Amino acid sequence: MADVVRLTEWLARTPRRDxxxxxxxxxxxxxxxxxxxxxxxxxxxxxxxAAKHGTTDTARRP
Known part of the structure; x- marks a missing residue:
């Protein structure tokens, strides 16, 4: 059903990292x-x- 892991024992087994x-x-x-x-x-x-015509937006749109 479930695995019970005792945290203190598990931490003692795992290697410590720097x-x-x-x-x-x-x-x-x-x-x-x-x-x-x-x-x-x-x-x-x-x-x-566009500047000649006074337009400032020159974005191309589909």
Whole structure:
């Protein structure tokens, strides 16, 4: 049905590990989900064309 494990006996049998010692400070990397793309000449041309017409949003939408 169930296994009863006496915690004190189980801890006595398991080998002890060294405590963790930080070698260097931790670094945290946050992924923002932003995707960066390289601008192509066609994208730059679309921006210039939009600027002539007074449009600021040149995002391509399906």
């Amino acid at each position: 405590t963790a010692r930080p070698v260097a400070p931790a670094q945290i990397l946050l992924f923002t989900g932003v995707r960066y793309e390289r601008l192509t000449s066609a994208m730059l041309a679309a921006r210039r064309k």
